[in-house]
Each structure stands twice: as C-alpha cells, then as structure tokens.
Amino acid sequence: MSVAHLVESAGCPLVDAFERLGGLSSFRRNEALYRQDDPADRFYRILSGVVRTSRLTSDGRRQVGDFYYPGDIFGLETGPERRFGAEALTDCEVQVVRRAAVRTFAGQAAVDRAILEATQLEMERLQDHVMLLGRKGALERVAIFLMSLASREADLEIDLPMGRQDMADYLGLTIETVSRAITHLQGEAILNFPSTRRFEVRRWTALETLAARA
Amino acid sequence: MSVAHLVESAGCPLVDAFERLGGLSSFRRNEALYRQDDPADRFYRILSGVVRTSRLTSDGRRQVGDFYYPGDIFGLETGPERRFGAEALTDCEVQVVRRAAVRTFAGQAAVDRAILEATQLEMERLQDHVMLLGRKGALERVAIFLMSLASREADLEIDLPMGRQDMADYLGLTIETVSRAITHLQGEAILNFPSTRRFEVRRWTALETLAARA
DNA sequence: CGGTTAATTGAACGCATTCAACACGAGTGG
C-alpha cells in the first residue's frame, strides 16, 4: 500500500535532509525502535505505520508520551539518553538520520532551523498533554483524545492502532475507566464503535462540548 | 542585591545574543510579562526574580506550566500566539530579545543552535511534568516538586516564591491537598517549615524514596 | 491593633481505581 499521499513531501529542509541522509528502516508490530536509556543519537520520521513512545517508572507504572503518525518526526530528545522508548504499534517504515550527519549537512543552518521547528511542535504537543493530565476529568480526556485522532484523518471511520491500555497510559487513567468513558460516549450516541478498534463520530458538536468542559 | 553569582555567564552564543541584543526589562510582583494569546515574538532570560507561566481554560481552570529562575530562558513557544501567559512571582529583571532580531544576528547559526538547546531543555521539563501528572499520587507530586526546588538551590533553607495555589495548579491538585501533603511531610520529620514560605529538608533519603514511589 | 488574604484542618462527598467476574474475538486443534 502506498502512503505517499499521507506525507506531504514539501521542500522543507528537514524533510530534504531525511530524504538525502536518511536510512530507511522497517519495524514490525510491537518491535522497539529504541529503548528508554538508549543513547539518543538519531532522529526519526515516519513514512508509514504508527509509533508510540513510552516511559516506565522504577515501580512499573507506564506513561505513554505520544503517538506518531506518517509525516511526524520524533526522537528529538536532547540528553545523551532516551527518556522515552519508542515502539511500533503497527508494522512501519521510518527514515532515520544520525544527529551527527545532520550537523555536517550542507545548508546546515536551514536544517537546524527545521529541527528547531519540529522540536517546538513537539513542545506544543507536550503542553497540550500537560493541560490534559493536569486539569481534565476522565470523560473529558477520552473525548479529547478520540477527537484529536478523528481530526487527524479525513476518513469517516477512524481506526485505533493502539489498545485500551495504551490509551489509558497516555491519558493517565486505567483501562476500565477508558472503557467506561467509551461506553458512555456510545450511549450518548456521540460515537459509534463498530469494533473495538474502529470508531466513527456521530455528533461532532457534542464531542467538542465534552472536550471543552467535562 | 547582586544575582551575578546565580547566573552562569559563560560564553554561550544565546547568552551572548541576549547580552548584545537584549533589552532589559523590570517587572513587579504579580505583573504580567505577557498574556496568553498575545503574539509570541520575544524570548526571555531571567536575571533576577522568579516567573510563572500559566494557562487558563475557558471554564476557569488554571494550569501552571512551570516556574523559571535566574538563568532560565523561557517564552520559546513556536505558534503566533502564546499558549501560556507569564507572570512575575516576585519583582524581577529579565532580558528580552525579539525573535526577528535573533534571526538577523551575526553568528546566527550558533544562536539558532543555542535556541534549539534551550527548547530541548524546555521539552525535558515538559516530559517530566507529564510523568508527574500522569502517574504520580498527591504526596509523591508534592515531594518531587519540593525536592526539585531544594536541589536547585545550594542553600539550606529554601524559600517558596509561589503560594499554595500556584503549587496546586502546577501539580494538578487543590490547595487543600497540597497543604495536607506538606503537613504530612512535616509530621514524618522529612521537611521543616519555619514559615509557610520557607522550608528545609531534614531527611533527604526519605524524601527521595517518597519521590520515587509514593 | 483591626482587616484582609492565605493556609490549615475537619467532615462528607464523588470520581476514578481496584478487585473480580464475564464477554468477545482470534487462533488452534480435535
């Protein structure tokens, strides 16, 4: 299946750098792209598939950092070590560039700027995540999450590459609470789940209202 | 009071840029440096005082983004508008540079790189914040917060420039819960509060244990 | 001093969690 239409191949310097420097790698479902505490010396760009980043605390609790889709860039962390690991949620293809390679790339200034922009985008996502975790109720969190997935794709039916546990660990909830929220959203005829991994938005405005104030 | 010793004035390109391009501004306690939804066209660097960033949701809930101390750089957000506002917690002096000015500064590449590094540092702080809000209990959150303040300063007695409400809004809790956590930490003889705005760590290891697993 | 705001403490409530049972779906082998 071609995913070219999913990825805007504009003449962005960073994308150029990926195109010209980036090795192509494939990963299978559930395979780790890199692990927490690995050396952080590469950037990634997704061509197809979905990737999850996550961090395990010493006592076994897990926090999912984010979910990345085709066109997204991730792995931008600064430190010598990865603070979050990255795992393939589905089979996927990614472009990988070494940090050092980008550094010596002709037109470096423009590439640096582009990396900065990608990092700032990541920062915004993290800010949204903080707002979500800090000040939103359970139903609100689930509504926001599913809405953001729905608005990412133009399709009517949206499929969920992640399971309930992944959602829960992203939203700072338990699977049971996520499940109940989904049941509730179905009961209100706001969403429809033909299967556990697919859903459709029936009442957008109601969903938006919920997302704004639970 | 001189704060020169608090700010490492190394020959870092970004600091240079601030020194050479940065206008000096002063703000009084509780004054806004900029507001949420203002145009985001400036970077800031603190010389003295403490700054808080915060965001208000439409229904009045508030999330504190972070607290910034002398030497810290903030206001790096990408979008055209500020997602978080910035307010002075104490009287403070800051260096301000226009984004556009930095762009045309000689040695621009190095400055861009330095901004990138500052942004990545900010990203790390946000990641920590996500971990805190997603997967930690109330006592744990308060312990982590106070520990991070304590490790920032070398002093034995640490003072709290922010009130309980600010802590609560940073930690995703209520003032009452924060207060109870503090009382508990005093009861365990882990911390000592000579006044509500000053504290001292009595048992570091116990505090670290609490911070790791509540 | 009073007057005002901030912080603490107490008691009742509620939301999310926990623990436990059940349902569903996919894959396997009889």
Next chain:
DNA sequence: CCACTCGTGTTGAATGCGTTCAATTAACCG
C-alpha cells in the same frame, strides 16, 4: 464445525484518594 484457550475489552461492586464545602487559624499590612 465446535471446543478450547489466550489476550483484550467490558461490566459490576466496593474501596479509597483527592476534592468539595465549611470552619478555623495563621500570616501580612495598613
């Protein structure tokens, strides 16, 4: 095709943590 199993998701009941509401105390500032 059905029985079995394993992993995942849903549902129910009870518990508990943090919130809410309310009252008291402490700190700050004229």
